[in-house]
Amino acid sequence: MTCSSCSIILPIKDQGLLKIRNSKVTLDSVIVRLGMPSGQWREDAIVFRYNSRSELEQLVHGLARLPQEWLDHMEAAVIGLNHTEGEDWLQFGQLQARLQNPDLMTIIKDESFTSHMQPIVDHQLNIIGFEFLLRPSHPGRPFHPFRLFEAAREAGLHAHLDRLARISAIEKSARCLPAGMKRFINFLPSTIYNSAYCINHTFETISRLSMHTEDFVFEVVETEEIDDLNVLHHIFEQYREQGISMALDDVGAGYSTTELMNCLQPDYVKIDRSLIDGCHCNSDQQRQITGIVESASHFGGQVLAEGVEQLEDFEFCREAGVSLAQGYLFGKPEPVPPPNFILSRVV
Structure with missing residues (x-):
C-alpha cells in the first residue's frame, strides 16, 4: 500500500518531454491560443520536446499566459526521453513551483x-x-x-x-x-x-x-x-x-x-x-x-x-x-x- 502524495520525487531531466492535458479545454485550442509550435498528439495529451532546462522553463512560461480558468484544470508531466520512469502528473501550478524553487526542491x-x-x-x-x-x-x-x-x-x-x-x-x-x-x-x-x-x-x-x-x-x-x-x-x-x-x-x-x-x-x-x-x-x-x-x-x-x-x-x-x-x-x-x-x- 502506498500514498501517491508521499511518493518519491521524480527528477526533472535536462532533456525530455513536457506533456500537458486539460479536462475542460480542448488541447488544440491551447496551441492556437498560444501560437506555439505544434506538439505531438499522444492519446489525451500534447507532448513538447525540450533540450535544456531553460527551454523547458520557456515552454512553461508560455503556457502560463493561458487564462487562469484554463490553467486551473491543466496537468503537466515531465519525463525523460527514454521513458524508463513513470509519469508524475502534477497540477500546472505545482510544476511551476518546482521549476521556480530548484534549490529547495x-x-x-x-x-x-x-x-x-x-x-x-x-x-x-x-x-x-x-x-x-x-x-x-x-x-x-x-x-x-x-x-x-x-x-x-x-x-x-x-x-x-x-x-x-x-x-x-x-x-x-x-x-x-x-x-x-x-x-x-x-x-x-x-x-x-x-x-x-x-x-x-x-x-x-x-x-x-x-x-x-x-x-x-x-x-x-x-x-x-x-x-x-x-x-x-x-x-x-x-x-x-x-x-x-x-x-x-x-x-x-x-x-x-x-x-x-x-x-x-x-x-x-x-x-x-x-x-x-x-x-x-x-x-x-x-x-x-x-x-x-x-x-x-x-x-x-x-x-x-x-x-x-x-x-x-x-x-x-x-x-x-x-x-x-x-x-x-x-x-x-x-x-x-x-x-x-x-x-x-x-x-
Whole structure:
C-alpha cells in the first residue's frame, strides 16, 4: 500500500518531454491560443520536446499566459526521453513551483535536513522531553523551515516532506534520547491523505527502531483552517490507539482556537508564544492563559507555555497552573541534547 502524495520525487531531466492535458479545454485550442509550435498528439495529451532546462522553463512560461480558468484544470508531466520512469502528473501550478524553487526542491529530494532539539521542562525545571525542529543538515544548503514547507506545499510535496521530516525526527530521537524521555514531533494533518499508509508508516519506523510509542507526542501544526474535524478526530484516535499522545500547537493564535482545543481535547495544549511573551505584566494575556488552563483542566490536558524567554513570564505561568514550558530561557534548539540534560541558564 502506498500514498501517491508521499511518493518519491521524480527528477526533472535536462532533456525530455513536457506533456500537458486539460479536462475542460480542448488541447488544440491551447496551441492556437498560444501560437506555439505544434506538439505531438499522444492519446489525451500534447507532448513538447525540450533540450535544456531553460527551454523547458520557456515552454512553461508560455503556457502560463493561458487564462487562469484554463490553467486551473491543466496537468503537466515531465519525463525523460527514454521513458524508463513513470509519469508524475502534477497540477500546472505545482510544476511551476518546482521549476521556480530548484534549490529547495533539491533539498527535499536529497533530504538535506536534520532535526534540532529544544528542551521542554516541568514546573521544577526538570527536562521531561524535547521538541524536534527541522533544520538544514549542510551549511552550504541553508533554508528557512517555514519557507521550505511553503515551497513544498506549492509544489505538491508537503505530504512527502512532512513524512520525511517526521521519520528523520523519530530516527534522531532514537540516537539521542533514552527511553522514557518525551519526543514532541510536528505533523501536518492536511498531509494525511491515506491514513492507512501515512500513519502505519510512522508506526513501522518506531517499531523498527525498537522504541516505545508512549514516548511520542505528535503535535498538530496547521497553517490552514481544518475543514473536516471528523478526519482529524479519526487521526487522533488512530495514534492514541497505538499509545501516542497528541498535542495542539499554537493555541490562542491563528487557527488553533480554544474552540478547536475543546473539540479535540488533546493530551497537551501548547499556548502560543504571542500570549506568553510579556504575560507577567499584561492582564489581557493573563486572562487568556488562565482561561486556557481552566478549559484544559476539564479534559485533563497538560498545558505547555511556548516561547518563554523571561523568568517573570515563566513564574506567572507556573502560578497560573501551566505545568510545562519551552523557550530560549531553558535552551535553544540544538543538534544534540545538553550534557546530562542539566539546565544552566535558569537559576
